Amino acid sequence: MLVGQRMSDLIGQTDLLRIPSLSALSGSDIYLKCEFQNPGGSIKDRAAKQLIEDAFERGELKPGMTVVEGTAGNTGIGLALVAKSYGLKMLAVMPNDQAPEKERMIALHGGELMAVDPVPFKNPNHFYHTARRIAEERSDCWWANQFENTSNARAHYLHTGPEIWQQMEGRIDTFVSVAGTGGTLGGNSKFFKEQDANIDVWLADPDGSGIYQFLKSGEYVANGGSMTEGIGIMRLVDNFRQASIDHAVNLPDQDLVTLSRYLREQDGIVLGSSSALNVAAALAAALHKGPGQRIVTFACDLGERSASKLYNEAYLKGRGLNPEPEPIEQLCERYANLGDNVLAKKWCGLE
Numbered sequence: 001m002l003v004g005q006r007m008s009d010l011i012g013q014t015d016l017l018r019i020p021s022l023s024a025l026s027g028s029d030i031y032l033k034c035e036f037q038n039p040g041g042s043i044k045d046r047a048a049k050q051l052i053e054d055a056f057e058r059g060e061l062k063p064g065m066t067v068v069e070g071t072a073g074n075t076g077i078g079l080a081l082v083a084k085s086y087g088l089k090m091l092a093v094m095p096n097d098q099a100p101e102k103e104r105m106i107a108l109h110g111g112e113l114m115a116v117d118p119v120p121f122k123n124p125n126h127f128y129h130t131a132r133r134i135a136e137e138r139s140d141c142w143w144a145n146q147f148e149n150t151s152n153a154r155a156h157y158l159h160t161g162p163e164i165w166q167q168m169e170g171r172i173d174t175f176v177s178v179a180g181t182g183g184t185l186g187g188n189s190k191f192f193k194e195q196d197a198n199i200d201v202w203l204a205d206p207d208g209s210g211i212y213q214f215l216k217s218g219e220y221v222a223n224g225g226s227m228t229e230g231i232g233i234m235r236l237v238d239n240f241r242q243a244s245i246d247h248a249v250n251l252p253d254q255d256l257v258t259l260s261r262y263l264r265e266q267d268g269i270v271l272g273s274s275s276a277l278n279v280a281a282a283l284a285a286a287l288h289k290g291p292g293q294r295i296v297t298f299a300c301d302l303g304e305r306s307a308s309k310l311y312n313e314a315y316l317k318g319r320g321l322n323p324e325p326e327p328i329e330q331l332c333e334r335y336a337n338l339g340d341n342v343l344a345k346k347w348c349g350l351e
């Protein structure tokens, strides 16, 4: 698209980059879909656009109304910018432990911010319940509900998946993705499996998230915590249900330090923390399965959104992480020998 009619028309059609360093290192072509190129700087712009456009279509949203959403940040930024494109207002309910970079962007886009304490999901003051309650109480508000509203996964089924399929010329061996709401994993994996049922779908899970354990045992159990934001979840939601999964890996934050530094030095790519996890899992898939594959994953957002955590030495030390990256050869050796830590389990939420 060369000329957009509104800012939100510029969402999507992002570039695909073959990562030179990791492709050479692993003998597999590892591709990165550059979602930081979206106008709001993240993959969540796509969900924001679809959520709002579908709600207009259904007659739930009218100009002048306020979009309200509980968000770790990137969805809030996307919704704030799409809201302005459509004559809407935006209220983002956000846990107050998220990176200040994202709060600032929501405010810069004219969104209103409500910061709440981070509490477990069962607490009625959780950001998700707070957003829902506000929308229930105010008739001028519409709740986007990115977890259960499947317009989110539809954005990827209709657009991201087909874009990747075309860019990869219909040849994909392995698709790797983190999951927050599961919209990205759900919509893309559904589309890819319809094109080629042999595409191997890998879920990448951080510590502190229960998805890996859920796939393994049927129970959401988490160990530890992670500095990543916007990913990992402790309950089954409708967007995640759209997913078809073949393998899952759980990787520690220390590996994100190693890979983010390696790609910065070797390739000039500054990854956000969820993107570093995607790349780590893509490398793990390459080394676990052996050379000759075509693997695709995402740079979910701008690396600068992780400046205060992943790239902050004092923060890393405070979390007990070593700011010095592990030698890449050592990490590759570990990844080549993940063995049973790679969960081989076919799971499809719609079956």
Ligand SMILES: Cc1ncc(COP(=O)(O)O)c(C=O)c1O
Pocket (backbone or CB within 6 Å): 042, 044, 072, 073, 074, 075, 178, 179, 180, 181, 182, 183, 184, 185, 229, 230, 231, 272, 274, 275, 300, 301
């Ligand atoms: C930085 C980042 N990466 C990944 C995701 C996960 O995307 P999804 O919600 O489609 O699973 C999010 C979600 O907010 C995010 O903010």
